[in-house]
Amino acid sequence: MKTEIIRIDPGQPEQYKLDYCGAVLRYGGLVAFPTETVYGLGASAFSDRAVKGVFEAKGRPADNPLIVHVADYAAAEAAGRFTGRRQRELFYALGAEFWPGPLTMIIKKRRIIPDSVSCGLDTVGIRMPSNRIAAGLIRAARVPVAAPSANSSGRPSPTCFEHVLEDMYGKVDVIIDGGECSVGVESTVLDLNSEEPTVLRPGAVTREEIARVAGECGEYGWFTADVNIDKPRSPGMKYRHYAPKARMLMFSGAPEAVRRTILSRLRTEKSAGKRVGVLETEEQICYYNEADILLSLGPENAPEAHAQALFGALREFDAAGVDVIFARALKAEGVDDAVMNRMFRAAGGTVLPAEQ
Numbered sequence: 001m002k003t004e005i006i007r008i009d010p011g012q013p014e015q016y017k018l019d020y021c022g023a024v025l026r027y028g029g030l031v032a033f034p035t036e037t038v039y040g041l042g043a044s045a046f047s048d049r050a051v052k053g054v055f056e057a058k059g060r061p062a063d064n065p066l067i068v069h070v071a072d073y074a075a076a077e078a079a080g081r082f083t084g085r086r087q088r089e090l091f092y093a094l095g096a097e098f099w100p101g102p103l104t105m106i107i108k109k110r111r112i113i114p115d116s117v118s119c120g121l122d123t124v125g126i127r128m129p130s131n132r133i134a135a136g137l138i139r140a141a142r143v144p145v146a147a148p149s150a151n152s153s154g155r156p157s158p159t160c161f162e163h164v165l166e167d168m169y170g171k172v173d174v175i176i177d178g179g180e181c182s183v184g185v186e187s188t189v190l191d192l193n194s195e196e197p198t199v200l201r202p203g204a205v206t207r208e209e210i211a212r213v214a215g216e217c218g219e220y221g222w223f224t225a226d227v228n229i230d231k232p233r234s235p236g237m238k239y240r241h242y243a244p245k246a247r248m249l250m251f252s253g254a255p256e257a258v259r260r261t262i263l264s265r266l267r268t269e270k271s272a273g274k275r276v277g278v279l280e281t282e283e284q285i286c287y288y289n290e291a292d293i294l295l296s297l298g299p300e301n302a303p304e305a306h307a308q309a310l311f312g313a314l315r316e317f318d319a320a321g322v323d324v325i326f327a328r329a330l331k332a333e334g335v336d337d338a339v340m341n342r343m344f345r346a347a348g349g350t351v352l353p354a355e356q
Contacts, residue, residue, distance in 0.1 A: 003169050004020065010179040013136045022140025025050075030057060032150040032164045033137050034178035035129040036188050037203070038157040038311070039164045040069065041172065042137070045079060051146050055116070057171040060153040066117050066146040067104050067187070070137040073205035074128050079104035079144045080107040082226050082348050087192050090214055093159035094190070094197075098212050100130035102187040103205045117146045127187055133178040138238040149186060151176075156242050156314040156346070163315055184308035185338045192219070202338040204307065208325050222341055223332060223351075244314040246277065246322045248347040252329040253354030259287050260356040262326045266290055269324050277322040279313055281306075284328065293320045301333035310339055314346060 004160040008017050021031050028050045031042045041057065043050035045068045056060060070076045073095070082088040091105055109117075109124035118124050126144075129135060138145050149157040152167045162179040168175060188203030190210060197216040199207050209215040249265070251258045262278065267290065269276050280298040288294055295313040298305030318326050329351050332340040344351065 001170055002131045004174045005177060006174055007177045008133050010133055013133050018140040021137055021174055021176060025145060026143055029173035030273040031173040031303050032168050032172055032276060033134055034176065034181055035134040036160055036181060036321055037058055037183045038181050039150040041150035041168065042145040042147040045113055045144040045146040047115055048116050051114055051116040052145065054148065057168065058148065058153045059062065063119045065121060065125065067127050068113065068117065068146050069127050069138055069145045069147055070128055073134055075144050076350065079110060079113055080124050080126050081110055090192060090197065092190060094210065095331055097206050099128040100135060102183050102203050103127065104187045104189045106158065106191045106193060108190065112224055125189055127276060133176060154241060154243055156244060156311040157186060159311050165170040180275060184311060187340055202341050203336065204335055206334050206337065224250040242342045243346045245318050246323060248325040248327065250327050250329050250347045250351045251342060251354045252351050255284055257354035258328045259356060275321060275325040277317045277320065277325045279325060279327040293317065293322060303339065306339045307335055310342060
């Protein structure tokens with residue numbers, strides 16, 4: 001497939017370019033585009049054929065549902081329906097607080113949304129992105145846009161144009177070069193169909209922030225849950241996700257204990273001729289000069305910086321050709337809950353205790 005590259009100004013998107021890309025979507029094509037979270041790979045949410053093309057381009061498992069992106073509430077209600085007054089009120093209250101932005105809300109889907117979008121579930125996740133290119137593109141398409149991240153399935157999600165080019169060139173109709181994504185991890189996914197609102201995938205909108213609006217909010221226990229659940233209700237709940245090519249090992253415990261453990265393992269790997277990478281915070285990274293490549297997540301107490309840095313760092317390790325990556329487990333609190341969720345999946349669902 002011939003892929004067209006279109007540069008769009010992220011600050012002042014050119015309307016004629018948005019109109020062109022929107023028409024590609026409307027008539028069944030695939031367009032990779034930036035959002036505030038990560039780059040998405042979009043198709044008309046009303047076209048079963050186009051949606052199946054997304055799965056094919058990504059090599060995505062057929063039981064991993066897509067999120068439907070909308071430009072307004074009318075489009076949200078065209079894609080999904082409410083089971084009662086309470087759910088509707090909650091949807092609009094959360095939307096007033098967090099939309100446009102990195103929050104996806106799951107409600108019942110309407111029949112016009114193909115089963116390929118929801119992977120046979122009777123629900124659909126809906127999001128209104130704040131990125132100006134994404135919002136303008138969806139308006140120009142005049143249809144809701146089903147879009148997972150624009151990467152090969154299982155790889156680290158793309159947070160800049162170059163990442164998308166690496167994975168999707170020759171597989172999609174258009175790739176928009178719209179600069180870097182500001183958040184860096186996928187949206188929070190919130191299920192509104194349970195007794196209490198439940199976070200299925202953490203993101204930049206935290207459980208605590210949602211609870212302040214909703215009065216209560218639970219969270220799917222991703223840290224101890226089986227990564228091979230039967231029917232995931234949200235993207236990112238199943239399989240090894242966001243993963244670099246190298247083996248990734250995460251260690252929990254006090255920084256000093258983790259440091260001793262990683263240094264011991266690092267020396268063992270290097271003595272076996274392996275290239276080793278270490279992913280740490282700015283305060284800790286100075287201790288690992290024996291590694292082949294050191295990458296920082298940013299300051300220890302800057303979770304937003306951790307989110308922005310994570311996927312780019314994992315791809316940089318790939319480019320450096322490391323064989324193993326060592327990382328310290330952060331506290332799964334606030335936005336770092338989302339960062340740890342992605343690192344946990346990238347490491348295959350395993351966190352090892354540091355040696356005492």
